[in-house]
Amino acid sequence: MTSTYEELPRLMSLMTGDEKHSAAATSTLDVIWVLHDRVLSLGPGEDRDRFLLSKGHGPMAYYAVLAARGLVPEEWLTDWGSFESPLGLHPDRNLVPGVEISSGSLGHGLPLAVGTALGLRARGVDSRVVVLVGDAELDEGSNAEALALAAARGLDALTVVVVDNRSASFTTPGRIVARFVAEGWAYAVVDGHDHDALASALSARPGRPNVVVADVSGPVRPVAPAPSTHPEDAR
């Protein structure tokens, strides 16, 4: 990583034009940052871990992290969404370096992740596949199809992280976890702004598909002190 967490608000302000639109106010920022900074082994190789952003809307946090990683030039951020820009309101893997899937329409990322995990296993590649979904996105029925097969095929390389900002309609308490547990997934529920808790939960490989619910519905915290960039310190 070429930048630190403290630089993310400035990178995001290049897109929002609003310094007060603080980093922590974006529900996915902490999860994406922790995954990239402390959990996943990323790079250009075939054996890299895969991060799939299924919830493609509101991609500022993702673009900011890609800029922090040096994959996206900072100057791309200022005119994102324009005709000339590779950065759209939904990301396109064919246009943006480091982006594993083009997303925007909800309910595609988890099924694609299941296929990716199956394909990597068939090729003998032991990479992790982590897919970020929103809590409301889980209402797309395609996810129900995918999480059943993932458990049936024992896809232990697969982790779903649900960023839960309570945006789903017609919900009931505990339903997110219950859906996964019913199919035999391992699970954890953590504070979605707590970097150490996120790093610990997202680093786990419990031997079966794993869901981490990152609860971001609580009070927004001030930007945390600089976290270590050494994975060993996260454990």
Next chain:
Amino acid sequence: MNPRQQFAATASALVREDPSVALVYAEISGQFLGEVERDHPDRVVNVGIREQLLVNVGAGMALAGLRPIVHTFSSFLVERAFEQVKLGFGHQGVGGVLVGVGGSFDVAAGGRTHQAPGDMALLDTLPGISLHAPSTSAEVDAALRAAIASDGLDYLRVVAQTNEVSYPHRPGRFHVVRRVPGAPVVLAVGPALDAVLAATADRPATVLYANTIRPFDPAGLRAVVDVPEVVLVEPWTAGTSAHAVAEALREVPHRLLALGVDRRHELRRYGRPEEHVAAHGLDAAGLRASIAGFLAAGSLRAIS
């Protein structure tokens, strides 16, 4: 071996021959695929009755570097899961080989739910897709092997209706089955060929045959249009390739009769496949009457 069994046999052989080939299906045709699934459980995956997942699992495997064959009835593969085809393959920019069975008429007694006359028109909206209508078991084998050897997005429409003669697989070049200089041209697509040949046996007509309809063959069509009358016969939604004919002949004044499955009314009948073919005017008698009426209706004149 009928075309569907041929598909299963060739797909199984390809999985055995090539470690980069995967086969994903959704219960349908499982009776033909058990053996290869037992031998290659990592690359042959039955996803159950989950067609949205079927397509995106295939796309995910393509993202992981495999060449997937994705298979079920055309109605569920293309129509139910169309957005998965559009985004999982098309928009991601990865390739795969979609193989649908059933087509427009195979499951005539099953009714509308199991008939997909609109599959080709839907898929035709995806930039760069190759659309194949192999119409004998030998053509199925050749088309599937060629599609696997390429790296794009291919759709094979495998149906029970067959033609008498097999033609080589050569995308982008139509076959000239009968050449009559100075006569109207009939372009027969997929298993419509035999009925076209029977319908035109007693009248001068040049007959082209396409077992791949995308890419189209504009030069091949132009080369045989001597008089300004073209008949297009497709055993799916009528007029699906009319825009391709128009594009090929944009500098040539012409009349076009586009025959196929009626797009104005739902037939709402059961029965046998040949009864459905006849109901849509795609049997030899129906084609003969339509073509005669079209040619008798007059030739092209200047509008003044």
